[in-house]
Each structure stands twice: as structure tokens, then as C-alpha cells.
Ligand SMILES: Nc1ncnc2c1ncn2[C@@H]1O[C@H](COP(=O)(O)OP(=O)(O)O)[C@@H](O)[C@H]1O
């Protein structure tokens with residue numbers, strides 16, 4: 001069994017932030033990831049699509065250093081941050097303390113660390129909630145705190161596991177716009193796990209589809225910004241991705257498509273919603 005997990009001090013010299021080579025992972029004798037090869041460039045935004053149970057979170061956990069029991073080789077940057085579907089805030093710490101939880105004060109001491117936390121909260125437009133308790137936040141606000149907690153670590157790689165999956169449609173649209181602004185400003189490499197086809201096309205430079213533990217499709221998103229769900233290139237790519245996921249837009253009732261995509265009103269070709 002070969003296994004290598006290496007943290008590169010900076011982005012790799014060839015510009016890649018992630019290199020996963022022949023990654024396999026099995027649980028109880030069942031292969032969940034079969035032979036995954038994935039490279040992510042230093043400032044690239046990659047969406048990882050797949051049906052429930054195909055191994056998306058398994059791959060994300062391996063890249064995040066949260067699961068060591070795999071075969072193959074993984075090279076990732078040292079500064080990584082993971083955001084999950086639940087915000088995972090510590091309820092007995094105020095919002096500002098949650099943002100910097102686990103970080104050690106540097107030369108500037110605790111005051112400088114606190115200032116960094118407040119700056120990150122301001123970036124997600126939650127500065128006024130710094131002294132609030134997590135349980136008083138809405139779901140969207142809690143996820144914004146989770147994004148601030150990721151950002152304050154100045155990650156070279158952001159691993160996002162269905163971070164907007166539990167949010168309502170309107171909040172999700174706002175979160176998409178916020179994530180785009182943050183990524184444009186900080187330029188981390190991003191791996192966004194989602195089962196929402198439109199979310200992947202709206203946000204990513206590249207979409208990778210995992211089917212039965214293997215990468216079945218790896219394609220660039222050639223849709224001009226701002227991306228419009230009605231753009232023919234958007235519609236074509238959506239159809240291609242749905243097909244890869246085993247869903248046929250024409251054959252399936254919209255309510256079922258809604259369930260598959262996890263999204264809201266995403267399959268109406270004339271949907272005027274833009275972000
Ligand atoms: N710790 C674990 N022990 C046993 N089986 C697991 C474990 N983690 C994940 N699995 C199994 O691996 C498969 C893929 O899981 P996961 O990566 O969470 O899927 P996804 O995120 O694509 O929905 C599932 O069948 C799941 O039950």
C-alpha cells in the first residue's frame with residue numbers, strides 16, 4: 001500500500017495547489033474512491049459534483065488531512081480551511097472568538113489576533129455581530145461566520161463541503177455572490193463539493209463529476225461572467241452534467257429535478273435570476 005500526504009510550504013512551483021494521484025479509499029472492503037487523479041491550480045475554483053454517497057466528502061476529507069487511511073499520493077498547501085454544511089461554531093464562545101478559535105497570537109499579541117478576526121467578520125458583513133452568541137444567528141449568518149473563520153487563516157486552499165446545502169434559495173444566492181467576492185479578493189484554490197448543478201456552473205472555473213468513486217467528467221466552465229442561467233452555454237453544460245449524473249432534464253418532472261439538484265427553480269430555462 002502506497003500512501004503519501006505532503007504539505008507543500010507554498011503553492012507548488014508548477015502553479016498547482018492540489019495534486020491527488022491514484023487516490024483510493026475503501027470502507028469495510030468496499031471501494032468508495034477507486035482511482036482518483038485531480039490537480040487544482042493555485043487560484044482555480046473547482047466544483048466537485050456527484051450524487052449522494054459517491055465519495056465527495058471522502059475525497060474532501062482526505063485533501064483536508066482529516067482522513068489518513070487511503071492509498072495514493074496527495075500534495076496540498078499548508079494553509080487550508082474547511083467549511084462544512086453546518087457552521088460548527090462553538091456555542092459557548094462569542095462569534096468573534098469562534099472566528100479566531102485555534103489560532104495562536106503572533107507578534108502583535110491577542111489584540112492583533114482579535115483585529116484580524118474582526119476584519120474577517122467585516123468581510124462577510126457581520127462586524128456588528130462580533131459579540132453575539134452563535135445560537136442567536138440565522139443559518140446564513142452562521143455560515144458567513146464559518147467563511148470568516150476560514151478566511152482569517154488566509155488559506156491557499158479552501159475546501160467547501162456543501163456549505164450552502166442547508167440554506168434557503170434566497171440566502172444561497174447571496175452566499176454565492178459573497179463567495180465570489182471573497183475568492184476574487186483572496187484568490188485561494190477552491191474545491192467546492194456540491195450536488196447542485198447550477199451552483200457548480202455559476203461559481204466554478206472547472207467542474208469535476210464523481211460517479212461511483214471515479215472522475216467521470218472533468219470540464220472547464222466556458223460561460224462568460226456574469227453567468228446567466230438562461231445563457232445557451234449554461235444550459236448546454238447543465239444538460240451535459242445532468243446526463244453524467246444520470247438525470248435527464250427532458251424526462252424527469254421538475255419536482256424531481258429540484259430534489260436532485262437541491263436547488264430552487266433551477267431548471268426553468270427562462271429563469272431571470274442572475275447573481
Ligand atoms: N467513516 C466511514 N465508515 C464507513 N463508511 C463510510 C465512512 N465515510 C463514508 N462512508 C461511505 O462512503 C460512501 C461515500 O460517502 P461520502 O464521501 O460521504 O459521500 P458523498 O459526500 O458523496 O455523499 C458512502 O457509502 C458512505 O456510507
Ligand SMILES: [Mg+2]
Pocket residue numbers: 056057058161
Ligand atoms: Mg458529502
